[in-house]
Amino acid sequence: MTSATSATSQVTSAEGARERAREDSEAAFSAAFEAAVAADERIEPRDWMPDAYRSSLVRQIAQHAHSEIIGMQPEANWITRAPSLRRKAILMAKVQDEAGHGLYLYGAAETLGTGRDELLDKLHSGRQKYSSIFNYPTLTWADVGAIGWLVDGAAITNQVPLCRCSYGPYARAMVRICKEESFHQRQGYELLLVLSRGTEAQHAMAQDAVDRWWWPSLMMFGPPDDESAHSAQSMAWKIKRHSNDELRQRFVDICVPQAEALGLTLPDPDLRWNEDRGHYDFGEIDWSEFRAVLKGNGPCNEQRITQRRRAHEEGAWVREAAAAYAAKHQHAPRSDRKEAVTS
Numbered sequence: 001m002t003s004a005t006s007a008t009s010q011v012t013s014a015e016g017a018r019e020r021a022r023e024d025s026e027a028a029f030s031a032a033f034e035a036a037v038a039a040d041e042r043i044e045p046r047d048w049m050p051d052a053y054r055s056s057l058v059r060q061i062a063q064h065a066h067s068e069i070i071g072m073q074p075e076a077n078w079i080t081r082a083p084s085l086r087r088k089a090i091l092m093a094k095v096q097d098e099a100g101h102g103l104y105l106y107g108a109a110e111t112l113g114t115g116r117d118e119l120l121d122k123l124h125s126g127r128q129k130y131s132s133i134f135n136y137p138t139l140t141w142a143d144v145g146a147i148g149w150l151v152d153g154a155a156i157t158n159q160v161p162l163c164r165c166s167y168g169p170y171a172r173a174m175v176r177i178c179k180e181e182s183f184h185q186r187q188g189y190e191l192l193l194v195l196s197r198g199t200e201a202q203h204a205m206a207q208d209a210v211d212r213w214w215w216p217s218l219m220m221f222g223p224p225d226d227e228s229a230h231s232a233q234s235m236a237w238k239i240k241r242h243s244n245d246e247l248r249q250r251f252v253d254i255c256v257p258q259a260e261a262l263g264l265t266l267p268d269p270d271l272r273w274n275e276d277r278g279h280y281d282f283g284e285i286d287w288s289e290f291r292a293v294l295k296g297n298g299p300c301n302e303q304r305i306t307q308r309r310r311a312h313e314e315g316a317w318v319r320e321a322a323a324a325y326a327a328k329h330q331h332a333p334r335s336d337r338k339e340a341v342t343s
Contacts, residue, residue: 037238042168045111053237056230057167058112059128060239062119065105066130070304072098074138075147083141090187091144097180104173111169124309132290133216135298142195142202142209148188150210150217150255156181157251158221161241170239189258196263203263210259211267218282219290221248227287252280 029048036043043049076095082088106116122128133151138144160178165171195206222228222244234240242250252271259266270283292298 037166040164040166040238042171043166044168052233053239054112056234056237057170057239058109058114059230060234061105061109061112061170062114062122062128063130065102065109065119066123066128067134068098068102068105070130070134070308073304073307074134074136074300075144077138078141078144081141087191094148094184094187097184101177101180104177105170108167108169108173120312124305124312126296126305129294131220132293132298133220135293135301135304136212136216137299139212140205140209142192142205143213145188145191145195145206146209146213148184148186149192149258150188150213151220152181152184152188153255154217154220154251156185157254158247161247162239164238164241166238189262192262192264206262207264210264214267215285215289218248218251218285219287221245221251223287223290249279252282256280 030050033043033047033049033053036047043053072095075091079088079091079095082091106119109119110116119128123130133154138147156178159174159181162174163171163178165174192206192210195202197203222231225231225243225245228244231240231243235243256266256271268283270281272281273279274281293301296302
């Protein structure tokens with residue numbers, strides 16, 4: 001064997017050893033990750049995690065964050081037209097909460113190595129989605145109540161289990177978000193209760209809002225389990241704890257007695273109690289509508305994303321000013337920074 005051949009053989013052998021060592025290390029990290037998930041331990045940002053787990057979390061958290069930000073629009077549209085100062089203050093507080101939820105969630109995504117600028121760029125360009133529910137119009141004041149009761153109620157049903165998500169930053173963000181969403185749901189329910197017990201016109205307005213928002217609210221839980229591309233893996237990783245259909249059924253079971261207490265009728269002739277199942281049966285959802293809205297063909301898709309882009313562009317000067325201020329004081333002595341904050 002020549003010296004050149006021997007050297008090449010040694011290099012190849014060394015590369016093979018490094019590759020085997022890398023694979024062994026990867027296998028050990030993977031085993032530790034799977035064991036932590038199985039034991040219901042939290043995965044934290046500095047822990048090793050599979051690339052697919054990281055990508056799945058970024059996709060879900062980003063969609064959640066985008067939904068909170070886009071979701072400010074339908075109700076903010078009614079702040080100037082609220083029927084009383086009390087209602088105006090409640091609605092303003094709710095819209096502010098939704099902005100905060102978006103910030104919590106973008107922050108959780110950043111712990112996974114994805115900046116919010118990148119996520120917003122994907123939202124504005126249509127490469128990432130938000131909940132289909134926010135592509136429907138708010139036609140009357142009663143819609144604010146229907147969104148609070150049904151949309152936020154569906155969100156709570158979906159999000160409370162996320163407080164036990166396997167990824168720590170997401171789970172901790174959800175604890176506070178769910179507390180605030182609970183307030184939003186009660187606000188909507190109380191608003192509908194007042195309307196349903198008011199004049200005939202007010203009752204009719206409340207019923208009309210429920211008629212329009214019921215089916216889109218059921219679609220919020222996502223497609224049926226046999227059509228959901230991500231649900232099974234997310235449950236295996238304990239990002240999600242329940243399937244889409246399980247959560248949808250839970251929501252229906254909660255809403256039926258609440259609707260009876262409100263004196264309002266849910267727009268489903270097939271809705272009835274099934275003694276054998278111990279659940280309410282309900283009618284078939286129009287999934288063709290769901291898919292059309294997701295593709296951008298809903299009543300307000302273009303309006304929502306156009307408004308989001310415009311708000312982002314008009315807020316550029318605020319971001320630039322904040323960045324300039326941070327850069328100016330980043331290397332200042334601690335005493336100077338304290339004085340700058342208090343002045």
